[in-house]
Amino acid sequence: MSNLLVINSSLRSQGANSTALTENFLQQWRLQHPRDQIVQRDMATDPIPHLDEAMVGAFFTPADQRTDAQQALVKRSDDLVRELQEADVLVLGVPMYNFGIPSTLKAWIDHVARAGLTFTYTEQGPKGLLEGKTAYILAARGGRYQGTPMDTQSAYLRDVLGFIGITDVHFVYAEGLNMGEESFSEGVSGADSQINALLA
Template identity: 75%
Template sequence: MSNVLVINSSLRREGANSTALTENFLARWRQHHPDDQIQQRDMASQPIPHLDEAMVGAFFTPEDQRSVEQQTLVARSDALVQELKESDVLVLGVPMYNFGIPSTLKAWIDHIARAGLTFRYTEQGPEGLLKGKKAYVLAARGGQYQGTAADTQTAYLKDVLAFIGITDVQFIYAEGLNMGDDQFARGFSRAEQQLDALAI
């Protein structure tokens, strides 16, 4: 039995294409892994605050020297890190906003990319500490960007996940979703084919 952590990063509570893609993935996953524990975190209904000076200061203050306020700030991040550590599979539902990932997802990344907890610096360079996990990125885009220079999401997410030790990453793309009804249908159909081909 595995623990699956799902992060839906759309700003929309309802009707998000990336969330629909995630739900299609989870329907297939449940068929193959009915006993798995699935935990979902929705950024629209459970927003995570972006880092600010107070949070960064709390992170870099030794644990035994933190004020009560700093302990509260760090506790939220610690909980997110623990949630990720306990997962075996990470699923990211990712829309494209202005050629990048949503700031909601960036906020989550900033809270879980913690020196000494999910990565460490060594004489040979940084080492990710969350090895052995599998990640799926379910990317929904209004236009068609896969394989082009405008697709900044793929390289960034590969890099940041590898930085914390997650190197087994698979991308599923639904593209052209804002280019008319026919293209919308084709985009989701191609994504469905990719989902059907997954070895899960």
């Protein structure tokens, strides 16, 4: 039995293509792994706050010296880190906003990429501490960007996940979703085929 952590990062609480992609993935996953535990986070209904000076200051203050206010700030990040540490599989539903990831997903990354918890510094450079996990990136795009220089999402997510030790990363792309009905249908069916092939 595995633990799945699912992050839907769309800003839309209803009708998001990336969320529909995630739901389809989970439907297929449950058919094969009915006993797995699934934890879901929705950035539209429960957004992660962006880092600010107070949060960063709390992170770098020794735990036994933090004020109550700093403890409260760090607790949210600690809880997010714990969720990720306990997960065997990470699933990210990712729309493309202005050629990048949603800022709330970046905020989540900033909360979980923490020295001493998810990575550490060594004489050879940084080393990820979350080895042995698998990640699935479910990317929904209005245009077609896969394999082009305009797809900054894929390289960034692969790099940042590798930085914290998650190197088994798989991508599913639903593209051309805003380019007419036929393109939408092709994008969705293509993503379905990719999911089926990954989970076969």
